[in-house]
Amino acid sequence: MWKKMWIPSQLKAAGVLGINARNLFINQVNKREFYPRVDNKVLSKSICQELNIPVPKTYMVMTKLVDIESFAQTVAPHQEFVIKPARGAGGRGIVVIAQHNNSEYTTPGGEVYSYEALRYHIATILSGLYSLGGHKDEVIIEQRIRPHTIFGDLAVSGTPDIRVIVFKYQPIMAMLRLPTRASRGRANLHQGAVGVGVNIQTGETSGGVYKGKSIRNHPDTNYSLQGIAIQHWPLILDIATRLSEKIELGYLGVDIVLDIQEGPLVLEANARPGLAIQIANNSGLLRLLKLER
Amino acid sequence: MAQTLLYFFVAKLIYFSRGKNNMKEKKRTYILAAILVAVACTVITTRLHFDHYNELLPGESLWRLTYSIKVENAPKGSKVNIAFPQSTSRAQIIKETFVRSGWAIDIVSHSRNKNREATAIVIAENSNIDFTAQFDIQMDAKKQFTPEQKKLAVEMRAMYLSEKNGILLNHPTIKILAKKIKQDAKIKREIAEKVFNYCSEKIDKGDADESDDVLPTLKTKKGSCIGIARTMVSLCRVLKIPSRLITGFIIEPKYGLKPHSWVELYIEKTWIPYDPYFGYQEATPHNYLPVTYGKPDIVKVSKTENWKIQFFIERIQDSYVPTKSLMTITDLTRMGIGTRTILSIILLLPLAALITIVFRNIIGIQTFGTFSPCLLALSFVYADWRTGLLTIALVFAIGLLLRTLLKNLKLLVIARLGVMLSIVVLCMVLSVSILDYFQLTPGENAVLLPIVVITMLIESFHVTWEEDGVRYALKLSLNTLIVAMCCYLIISWQYLGYLAIVFPEGQLFIIAGMLLIGRYAGYRLTEWLRFRDLIKE
Secondary structure, eight states: OHHHHOHHHHHHHTTOOOHHHHHHHHHHHSOGGGTHHHHSHHHHHHHHHHTTOOOOOEEEEEOSGGGGGGHHHHHTTOSOEEEEETTBOTTTTOEEEOEEOSSEEEOTTSOEEEHHHHHHHHHHHHTTTTBGGGOOOOEEEEOOOOBOGGGGGGOOSSOOEEEEEEETTEEEEEEEEEOOTTTTTOOOGGGTOEEEEEOTTTOBEEEEEETTEEESBOTTTOOBOSSOBOTTHHHHHHHHHHHHHHHTOSEEEEEEEEETTTEEEEEEEESSOOSHHHHHHTSOSHHHHTOOO | OHHHHHHHHHHHHHHHHTSOGGGHHHHHHHHHHHHHHHHHHHHHHHHHHHTGGGSOOSSEEEEEEEEEEEEEEEOTTOEEEEEEOOOOSSEEEEEEEEEEESSOEEEEEEEETTEEEEEEEEOSTTEEEEEEEEEEEEEETTSOOOOEEOOOOHHHHHHTTSOOTTOOOSOHHHHHHHHHHHTTOOSHHHHHHHHHHIIIIISEEOOTTSOOSHHHHHHHTEEOHHHHHHHHHHHHHHTTOOEEEEEEEEOSOEEEEOOEEEEEEEETTEEEEEETTTTEESOOOTTEEEEEESSOOSEEEOSOSOEEEEEEEEEOSOOSSOOOSGGGGGOGGGSOHHHHHHHHHHHHHHHHHHHHHIIIIIIOOOOSSSSHHHHHHHHHHHSOHHHHHHHHHHHHHHHHHHHHHHGGGOOOHHHHHHHHHHHHHHHHHHHHHHHHHTTOOOOHHHHHTHHHHHHHHHHHHHHHHHHHOHHHHHHHHHHHHHHHHHHHHHHTOHHHHHHHHHOGGGHHHHHHHHHHHHTOOSOOHHHHHHTGGGOOO
8 A cells, every 4th residue: 555655656656767667778879979979969950961961941050150150141131040050958048139220230129239248159159058068169140930820829939849758759749838938938948938738640739838737828928828729730740751761860859840931840859858858748668668677 | 784785775676677668777786885885884783793992902002091171161160070991911002192272261289099080180270171181001811810919908908898989888678688688608709709799690781871869779679880880889788898989991992981880899909890780700801991980971071961971992003913803804994093094084975076976966956066066065064164164265366367368378278287286285385374363273184185176176166258248157166065074064074074984885876876867867956946947736
């Protein structure tokens, strides 16, 4: 009887994957040599392009401080763009610009950066402040994705994305991540985005998780998170599968956005996807992993 | 004991080697952990077996004996009697230092019948006395033992044959026993030998809890070192051999030093030492340091029971004699006090790291930086934790403020880090000076450790604040502090520091522990909370 009340046994019975188990298991299925394919977004993008998988257009990749000189020229023709650390994790260091006049750059949330401030931020990224391991980094300036209409009022000040967990080249679980005001437009659960569970077969949403708690409605707009059917779902699954086969990692998280015109685009892939997806789907990963113990 | 542990681990190995093929790493880790534990146990057992640190290296060595006397709420007029150690031909007291806090005592020195004593009188009502006396002793093991030759004056002779201070003469038990032991021996030396043999062989050696008095010792055939020594003195005095009880210290590296008592007999115009407890006849080892003759109390406080005395002994200078055996390399206690202090800091790091790892992987508390809590804890150990915490909090606050201002200069990251490091150094130095001004001196080693850690912490805090919000940054700071305090509570345990130096192989246990945690696949405690909604009824 006491064994039944022991929470870890209950968690195991519910099929929850804990972080220790995940880390040990990842060591088995993910080979270290393939990690740069996902840790470095520049590399990930070129892999996608090899497979004809659409990715946001790259306007520029900066590798050294002197490259900053050509920044203003490069972004002049584009009102919208995204500045991204190539080796960043968890959405850190990303700045989205919605409009600018070559001297003032405004984010979707209304924050204004001067040209100098933006240069400084780029220099900071290059120095490695946001990179995994603190090493020197590269900066990607890329196309900003306009969210698909199906998301409508759910996309608050940012672009939602879909994370698909792929195990041994098979998608096993998926989650829709919705930005909020709290996350400042970023689709990262850790920074305050909403995670919505998605049925892996049908692409239809169920409840969600926000700041660790289960919710049914978006915290900013109160719209229901139930029953949204994600467009191009079979294509999304196919993209995730093909990408994981090329990257050759056994446990992978693929982040895909839906652009209004171009459909599904791959943003990045992740070798250590988080575990909140289980809370979003109200279902554990263990059973799906068929782990040999 | 080592053998049983070895068998236990071999059994565990066999159990695990039955696992499936993909448990290769798990098996390897368990085997390695088992090997480390077995090695550690073996080394510890060998070390204890050879009682290595009871052997002193021959030659000169320098020691410091410390008395630490604490009295609480001493009434006015209460007397504190302190007996000081005496130089011998092989151990010289070369320096004496007294430190007393609170000016509520007056020291009246005098010496009578071979005791060097001081009496302190409490002059203010209800004072708390903290008195430390330090004696630097130079010992030379190579010097020959020369027993004290002295003509005994009549009164002195009478005194050494009298019944006082716990010596029993006029009791039938003693008289009968003395006669039985003496039998028909005529020469004093022979009689002495018989008494010595009786006391050292026929009476069981108990620890300090056993009786200090003659009758109970004889009745139960068991006594403390005082009890056995007093018994020998009583028997000798009954048999008309002048004798005296000596209480002093055996100078050797030891935690929790306690006084020891032995005996001197006046035979053929010479005072000859005997220790019936440890079995030394007619000579005591060079590291026996006498303190008082007659009464077995080194410190006595009148009019109150609220007092405590502790004794400490440590080697303060490297020996000049080259090492004898390979085992000596593993004896860290032989090194001078400066080296030992640094080593004990380093040796506590793995334990602090293990605690941090437990907090992270088993409890699931996220902190800034993987090992910054354990480095912070180490600096608390070598400062007083209150002043250490104060210094660190102060430096952190100033550093954070300046970091926020520095943001406006838009410096390159590496230059900014350099500036922060320099600011932290200045703040640390200033804090140490301020604390010293208010007479709250932190230890000098404390200042060195956290400088780099604090710089990185300030940087991490700032970035986290900007990226993840001030609430999360504060939460991580609190977590870091909690883990640091837990590390501190465990590693500040003095006895642990002592064990780390005496048994450096103990680190292998810690490594084995880390290996096992490295294969721990269970849920973290915080995950119990995090995933509770997923548990279905």
